Amino acid sequence: MVDVESVSGSEGPLADAIDAALREYPHLSVVRDGNAVVARTELDRSHRVVLAGHIDTVPVAGNLPSKVEGGVLYGCGTSDMKSGVAIQLRLAAEVTAPAVDVTYVFYDCEEVESERNGLLRLSKNNPASLIADFAILLEPTGGVVEGGCQGTLRAEVKVEGERAHSARAWMGRNAVHAAAGVLNVLNDYRGREPEVDGLRYREGLNAGGIRGGVAGNVIPDECVVTVNYRFAPDRTPEQAADHMRDVFAGWHVALTDVAGGARPGLGSEAAASFVAAMGGTPRAKLGWTDVARFDSLGVPAVNYGPGDPAVAHSRREHVPLAAIADCESRMRAWLAG
C-alpha cells in the first residue's frame, strides 16, 4: 500500500484499490465519494463506531519505494498513516460479526488546506455516513490513546519594499532583506505549553515557506512568509488569529486557512471504555486531526494508531511492523466485545 503513491490530490489509484478490495466482502456495504470510500456493517447493533483514516500523504521525499529492515517498514506514509489504514482494511475484511456496528472511512486530502478535506466533503455529501456513538482516527500516536488535538492556522505575512535596479539598490528598499525581521520574530518565539482538561499541549509557530523576487536585476518589493501556528484547544480560531496579528504587528497578516482544535474528549463513556481496552495513559494530541471535525459533528473521537508521530512527514518516516500487529490485535479484541 505504501508503494501506491497517494500524495494529496493523487489518491485515485489507492482509492480504487481499497474500493475494489472491500466490495468483495458481503458483510460490508460500500459507498464511494470521489477518492473517499465508506464501508459499513449493517448488523442492527445498539451502538456504532467509526474507524477512520486518510489515505493521502505529504510529498514523497526520496523515501519510496518502501523497504523493510530489521522488522521496521520505511517509506513515505508508513507512519502517517498507511499503517493505520492497513489495520482498518484488515479489520473490515476479517471481523465479520463485531459487537458494535462499524463504519470504516477512508478519505482523501487530509494533508492540505482544510477546504479540500475528504472528510469535510463526506460530511456535506453524505452526513448520515459519519453518524456514530464514537470515532477512532488511526492517526500515528505510537499506540497510545491521544485526546483532543491542537488547532492549526496558516497565514501569509507580507513584507513590502520598493523596487529599484539592483545596480542602484539604495534607490529602493529590499523586501527580502526586510523579511529578516519576520524570521527573527519566528526564531525568538517561545510557544505556550498549557494544560487543558488534564493534558499538556505544546504550541508552535513556524514558517512553512517563503517567497520573494521579481527578476534578476530588480530589488524585490515584496516578500511573503507563510506561517503556521499550532495552537492548544484552550484557544478558539478567533483568538489564534488575534494572536498572529499581535505577533506580527507592523506587517500585513492575511489568514489563508484555520481549523480549530478539540478539547480532550475522554470524559465520554465510549471513550473511557476504549481507553481501558487499549491500555496506557492518554496524552495530548499535538498535531491537528479530524478529531476536531468529529467533535464539531457531536461525535466523541480519539486518536489511536501504530505510527510514531515524531517521524511523520520526515524523510526517515517508518513504523515497526510489531507496532502495527499490536494495535490491530487490541482493536480486534475490542470490536469482538
Next chain:
Amino acid sequence: MVDVESVSGSEGPLADAIDAALREYPHLSVVRDGNAVVARTELDRSHRVVLAGHIDTVPVAGNLPSKVEGGVLYGCGTSDMKSGVAIQLRLAAEVTAPAVDVTYVFYDCEEVESERNGLLRLSKNNPASLIADFAILLEPTGGVVEGGCQGTLRAEVKVEGERAHSARAWMGRNAVHAAAGVLNVLNDYRGREPEVDGLRYREGLNAGGIRGGVAGNVIPDECVVTVNYRFAPDRTPEQAADHMRDVFAGWHVALTDVAGGARPGLGSEAAASFVAAMGGTPRAKLGWTDVARFDSLGVPAVNYGPGDPAVAHSRREHVPLAAIADCESRMRAWLAG
C-alpha cells in the same frame, strides 16, 4: 514603442516593427538575427561607430500603457532604454550621409542571464557586424557620458535544515528560520566605493529573491537566497566569486551567472572626441552594460543616453521628453562631423 511590450524573451513584435521600419530606407542594409536587428550604412568612410541598444525591458509593474504628463513620459522601459532606442531609430532613418559609417544594433535579452544576451549571440553568429572603431551604448546615463561599468555576479546561497511535521517542529530544523542568518549578513553588509582610473564606483550586495517550502504541514529543509553582487572593475570575476564565498562562509554558495566589469575606456582617442562633443564631466557607470562585451571584443565603448538610471527598473520609471531631444540633437551633430 513603449506600449509594444517587450519583456525579455518576448521581444518579437517590437523587433518585427523595427525590422520593417528600417528596411524602407535604401541607405541602410538590414540583417535580422532572432530578435536582434542590425542596420548599417555602407559609405566606405574611414571610421565606423556602433550605436547599440537593447529592446527588452524588465517585467511590467503596472506601469503600462505609457502616459505623458508635464513633458515627462512614464512607463516600463522609458528610461531603460526605449528612449535611447528611439534616438537610434530616428538617427538611422534621417542621417543618410554621416561623416563616419554607422552600425545601429538593436538586440534582445539584456535584462536576463548573460548567456541569453542578444549581443553575445550576435558576436557569435555574426562577429563582423560588431566591428568598429568605437561603440556607444544608449543606456540611461542622464545625458552624461559614463565610463566603464561594474561587474555583476549572481549566486544561490543555500540554507539547509531537516524536515519534520509542522505540529512537532522541534523534531526538525527549519531552514527558512535559519535563512535569517543570510539576510542579517546582507543587512549588515557595507559595499566598497573604490576609485578606478579616476572614477568612483559603488559596490552593492542584494538579495534578488528567496524561496523555501515543501508543503503546508512540513518544516522546510531548504531555503535558497539568490544574491546579486555588483562589483567595481578593479575586481575580476574570480575575485568577486572568492569574495562571495568569504561573505557567506558556512553556507553553500553556487554561482549561477557572472559578467565582468570594464575599466573606464575614456583614454582612447575616439572616446575623447565623443566626450568633448557631448560635453559634461564623465562619471562611473554603476550598472553592468554591454560596454563590457565591446571592451572584451577590443572595441572601446561608453554609455550615453537620455534616461535617468536612478528610476530604471522601478514602477515610477520615466524620462523627460526634452532629455531625449537634447541627446538626439547632440548625437546628430556629432555624426554629421
